[in-house]
Amino acid sequence: MPNPTAAMIVIGDEILSGRTRDSNAHHLAGRLAIQGIDLREVRFIGDDRATIIATVQELSAQRDHVFTSGGIGPTHDDITADCVAEAMGASIDVRDDARAVLQAYYDARGTEMNGARLRMARIPGEATLIDNPVSAAPGFSLGNVHVMAGVPRIFEAMLDGLLRRVEGGRQVTSRSFLLDRGEGDIADILRQLAGDHPDVSIGSYPAWTGAGYQVAVVVRSAEAGDLDAVATKLREAFPEARE
Structure with missing residues (x-):
């Protein structure tokens, strides 16, 4: 059975303007890989009501899970909660259980529970x-x-708690090999391996070291046997590969 799929929506004008650097997508990707949930795409969008609603509806229909970050604070531009409710055809209002959580938090700190x-x-x-x-x-x-x-x-912190109740699949593992070659030297063999092993993801990532080209080949799969088979063929093709 294939792993559950996921998409992420990162919401905020401050992200798109470059004022704030996003790290949540990177964190989510790593956690979902461990959980056995395949993150298929990440969308970065602004604080625009129509865009949020349309994006939530589209991705919710396509993926098993959609994770959003941003836009649930106390200010006027924090519109994510209302937009998600509208996108999913749900009503939204102050809920007693959420109010009680906030009231206890602010009371403990001597802070007023104001309208914002x-x-x-x-x-x-x-x-x-x-x-x-x-x-x-x-x-x-x-x-x-x-x-x-x-x-x-x-x-x-929110994700830690959430993932305890989200069912995952088979954990995807990876192996990496470093070659002192350019991508053009290995492309044909990688193409053949990818065709022979469709359940293994094979990526190549070139770099210039100053002395010459290097390429890291990363193979990923939820099937240990398939992963080992590809790793063996890589070593046969490139005996100098360093894992």
């Missing part, structure tokens, strides 16, 4: 909360869409 902070308790009625052990404001799962914060430390 209360916006972070707006959760679709059908959604399951995603715990936020860092700053309390919860994310949520609605259908196959998982909505999380954009701040990396909070996103990572």
Whole structure:
């Protein structure tokens, strides 16, 4: 049975403008690989209502899971929760369980629960909360869409809890080989290997060392036997390969 598939939507004008560097996509990719969930694409979009709604609807229909980051804070441009609710045909309002979580957090710090902070308790009625052990404001799962914060430390903490209840598949493993060659010297053999072993992903990544070309060949598969077979053929073709 094939592994579940996933897509990620990174939401925020600050990402597209270059003001903020995204690290959440990199973190998610690594965690999903361990979970046995195949991340197929990442979309970067701005804080535009129509774009968010259309992107959520499109990817939710195509993938088993959609993970979002960004746009669930207390300010006027934090519109992700409302957009996801609309995209999935759900109503959204302040929910008592989310309000209680936030109230306890702010009471413990002697901070007022004002209207802006209360916006972070707006959760679709059908959604399951995603715990936020860092700053309390919860994310949520609605259908196959998982909505999380954009701040990396909070996103990572939310993801830790979420993945405990998301069923994965077979873990994909990889092996890497370094060759003192250019890609043109190895392309034909890699093409043949890829055709002979369709369940193995084979990538080549060239670099210039200053003294000459090098290429790293990375092979990935959920099937250990297929991975070993490709690794053996690579070593036969390129005895000098360093793993």
